[in-house]
Amino acid sequence: MMPVEFETYAIGRDAKPFVIAEIGVNYYDIAGKEQIEPIDAAKKMITAAAQAGADAVKFQTYKAEKLASKYSPAYWDTAQEPTSSQYELFKKFDSFEKEDYQELAHFSQENNIVFLSTPFDFEAVDVLDELMPVFKISSSDITNIPFIRYIAQKKKPVFLSTGASTIDEIDEAVEAIREEGNEEIVLMHCILNYPTAYRDANLGMLSHLRKRYPDYPIGYSDHTLPDSTMSVLTTAFILGAMVIEKHFTLDKSLPGNDHYHAMDPDDLRMFVQRVSFVQDIIGISEKRPLESEMPARMFARRSIVAKREILKGTIITEGMVTFKRPGTGISPRSIKTVIGKRAKKTISEDEIVEAEFVA
Template identity: 45%
Template structure:
C-alpha cells in the first residue's frame, strides 16, 4: 500500500480555510473488523473527509485500578482498564486493512495512538496524527509522533494555556510539520452549557498562526448548534463521534452521530459558510439598489427662484438618494441657484451657480 500523503494542517488555518470534517469512529466498531469496514464505507458515503479510529492496548493505557470518569448511566464499566480491554481487539494487520478500505472508499484514514509502540507501524498509514486531550502532558508520546515529521492535531480538553503552550513548543522542537489545536470539553457526554466554544477565542489569541478545530462530545440534540458556533469562531477542523447506531449501549454511541447526522452536519456547515460571508464590512452588489433609492438627498422645500441663496429652511431631506447627499449640506448652504427649482425637487449640483468650481 502506498504511504499516506502528509496533511498540512496550515491549510485549515484562517477564515477562508476549508472544513476538515472527521468522523471519530473510535472503537464504536466494538472490536469487530467487519463493522469497522462498514463504518468506513458509511462515513465516506456521508461526505466526511476522514474517519478516525483509536489504537491502543488496555495494558499500556491504564492501570487495572484506573477509575471511570464518564457517565456510568450510559457506559456502566467501572474502570478504564476494563473498558479498554473490551475494545482493543484490532491489531496491526487490521488497521492496515482499514487504511486500505479507506483508500478504496475515498476517505482519509486517521487514528489516535495511545502509546509509542504503535506509532512506527501506523506512520505510513496516516497523513496526520490526532492526539487525545489526556495526552497533552505526555511528552513521550508527543515527542515520538513529532519526530515522524508529520502534522499533529492536538485536542486541548481539560488543559491550561500553559500546558497547551508547552505541548506546542515540544511538538515544534521535535519536528512536527504543522499543528492544529482542537478546543473540546473532556466530559462524556458534554452538556451544551459546558461546550466552552468560546475557548477558541483564547486559543486564537495565544496561537494566532495555528489552525483551530473543535472536538465535540455533546449529544445530537445540541451538536449541530455547538459545532456551528465553533465554526463561527474559527474552528475548521471538526471532529465528532461516529456510530452506525446511536441506540447501541455504552462506549461512545450515546453522544455520536449516525451517517445521516454527518450528512446533515456537512450540509449545515456548508450553509453556514455561505451565511457568514467574508470577514470584512463591504457594500454588497444586492445592496446597490437600496443604497441609491433608500438613502436620502437634499430636496427643495417650496418653490425656489433662480438666484436664491440656499438656507437650511429651504431644504428637506428625502428619498431617493439620486441627488446631492445630506452629508454635503454645509457645501450647499449659502450657494446661489442658477435655475428656478419647483417644490419637492431632488437637488443636483448643476442647478447651482459655479457648479464646475466645486
C-alpha cells in the same frame, strides 16, 4: 501533507472546518448488531461518514496491555458502560493489526475521505505513520512528553487534544512538539468526561486558546450528547474551531462504549448543512456595500430637493431645500455645495437638485 488549509482562522464563507467522524472502536458493536465482521462494519461506517459529509474518519489504535494496567479503574459513566476496568474494556476492542489499518486506509482513500487513527503506543505510531497525513494525540497523553516527542519527530501536523489540561501542561506539550522542529499544531479544546454535560462544554475556552496560542489553529473534540440541532458543534465553529471532531456511530441506542454520546449520519449531515448556512450568513468580513444593495443605495437614500420653487438667479438658502428620496441627486452630505450658490435655472418645487443646477 496537510488535509486542509488553515490559512485563515476566522470563520466566513471560505473557511470550512475540517470535520472528523471518530469511529473509534464503535465498529465492534455495529458488527455484533449486524452479524458481520468488524472490518466490514468499519468499512460500512467509513462509507456512511463520507456520504454524510465528514472530511475524515478516525479510529483508535492500541493494545490493551500497552495502554492500561489490569487494575486501572473506569473513568466513564458506568451506567452507560458498566465495565469497571479500563484494561477489560480496551481488551474487547484491540484485535486489529497493521494489515487491518492498511485495508481501512486504502478503503478510505477509495471513498475520498481522510483516514486517521489515534495511536496509544510507540508501535502504533510507526504502523500509522505511512497511512495518515496527520497525527492526533489524545487528551490522556498530553503529559506523556516522550510519546509526544516521538510523534512530533514524524514531521506531520499534530492535532493535540487538551481535555482536563492546565495551561502549563499545554505549554509543555506544545514546546515539546516545537523542539522537535514541528510547528504544524492544531490545539483541540476538549472536556475529558463521557458524556460531557452541556453546561460543562465551556466553548468559551476556545477563545482563550486562540488568544493564548495565536499562531496555531484551534479545534474542538466534543463529548456532549448530540442535540437535536447540532448547536454545540455549530457554536464551536462560530467561535473559531477549524477542526471539529465527534464520536460517530450508526446506532446511538447501542449500549456501552462511545455510542450514547456519538453522532449518527443524520446528525453529521445536519451539522454539515448548518455550517454551510452559517458560512453563507457570515459571508465576508470586510465592510462594504454589496451588489444586491445597489438599488437601495441609489433609491432609498436622500437627495437635496427644492422645498419650493427656486427662480433662476436666486441665491439658495437652507430654508429653500429639504432632503427626500431617491438618492440620485446631490447627497445631503454635500449640502455646502448648494447653500449660498446661485440657481442656474428655475428649480421646480419638489424637484431633485442636480449639480448642474447651481453655480
